[in-house]
Amino acid sequence: MLSDTQRATIAATLPAVEGSLAEITPRFYRGLFAAHPDLLDNLFNRTHQKSGEQPQALAGSIAAFARLQLEPDVRRQRFILDRIAHKHASLGVTAEQYAVVHDHLFAAIVEVLGAAVTPEVADAWDQLYWDMADLLISSEADLYAEAGVEPGQVWREVRVIGREQVSPDTVALTLAPVEGQLPSFRPGQYISVQVPLLDGARQIRQYSLTGSAGEPTWRFSVKLAGEVSAHLHEHVFEGDLLHVSTPFGDLILPDDDAPLLLASAGIGCTPVIGLLTALSERRDARPVTVLHADRSRDRQPHRGMLAALTDSLPSGRLIQWYENASPHVVSDAVRLGQMSLDGVAVDRNSHVMLCGPTGFLSSMREAFLDHEIDESRIHYETFGPELLRTGAR
Structure with a gap:
């Protein structure tokens, strides 16, 4: 010390x-x-x-x-x-x-x-x-x-048993254990996936689990965005083996029953889907507002799933923003441009869960702070490097 x-x-x-x-x-x-x-x-x-x-x-x-x-x-x-x-x-x-x-x-x-x-x-x-x-x-x-693992011993082989195209540039993979059972996970957590590349490197990326925590399989989605995602898109299909880690991550549902604001951008919807799946399974009655931003409706991953899960909640509401969309689809629930809290009811007692690119996280964090959400109630997930602030604001 x-x-x-x-x-x-x-x-x-x-x-x-x-x-x-x-x-x-x-x-x-x-x-x-x-x-x-x-x-x-x-x-x-x-x-x-x-x-x-x-x-x-x-x-x-x-x-x-x-x-x-x-x-x-x-x-x-x-x-x-x-x-x-x-x-x-x-x-x-x-x-x-x-x-x-x-x-x-x-x-x-x-x-x-x-x-x-x-x-x-x-x-x-x-x-x-x-x-x-x-x-x-x-x-x-x-x-x-x-x-339940020794330090560093987090890796295991799993088998891909399902592959689904969930948008033009996003695939969802379902994994099953090669032997035994997969470890349990908490909704909102992620796994690391390590893939062998052509130059001999074994690069690692993290992907949120989107399925039910009660199922014997794992499911995650991969948007085409770099060398690891390209490998998964081009070379990994049903029957193939993957090297993955035990689930970790702290973007999980809070223990209380306060209102929730779940805000995501692009493929950042995946931990939100994990959280919504858990909320839907238990018919959680608290107010849940889901905010999502994407480039366009036709390239949005899990668009239907995000809507269906929100609709299944007794007090769920979904608002989405698109950078490119026809004016005729615009409504209170579908908006043009980048995400904004203008016209969005924000309960100061809410827990805010954010996931998306660093710029999105930074701007939305500031927006929620401006709406008097305490910093301690703003939680986030990003799979890029975190550019940590040294001050409170």
Whole structure:
């Protein structure tokens, strides 16, 4: 744990470190992947590395955690770390890998900041890193124990028993166990899927489970959007085997019976469908407002399922936005343009569940905060790198 002296050192040097993170993180990843090329091929998302999104996500995580040590906010710290821990668990990250990351991260910091990294500065930032790492390692150990697996041992072979085209560029795959039973999952959770690519890499992506938690099979949908989704679209059919993880994820139904606002964009509808399936099965009577944005009706995945599940709820309401749609379909329930809360009844006591691209999450989070929804009641899921904010707004 940081001492008062170390905390003061962090406070004094945080502006300089934050100002250099855009240079530090690319150097860190270059050094890490040069020493451990298997991590780039088989663990990290290569697409996000090329775009620069993953380095930004690491920088955001470090800066956010550092600031939370200077202005303690246990709830926000827990929110950030829980999300990272679930993602790490779905990838099979182990405690030993934190030491590898530490060595290359601090080598990059020293390389960029040079003489400014005095022994006192190095000691403070070293302690900060291990404070964050120890919290994550502990959380991930709890997740592994809850799932009934040894740390990192999350992978299994499953067989594809169904494939359905649910939009022009989206397929839904149904999975069955090769032997035994599939682990249970909570509605809203996801699995990681690892696929072998032509260059020998085994890349991993996460996909939300959309079926009923009570069924013996798993179901997820894949929108064509990159090298892993292209492999699944082009090469995976009924009878084929897939390498998948145990389910993880914290975008799950809250324990209370407060109203729900479920907002998604594009393929972000999949965790919403998982949540709606559970609500429908138990005929949940609370007010549930479903908001969804897409480019067009003809390319919208699960359009009929989203409507049917919402209609099955005693107090369900669906409003959808399309960037491209004929004016004659416009109504109170079908709107043109991007999602907006104009004309949408927002109960301040609602739990808000968001899923979609980073830009969508950021804009809608701000919109709900402007409608006086407390930040603690806004939950979200994204399968891109999370660009974490260091402030409350």
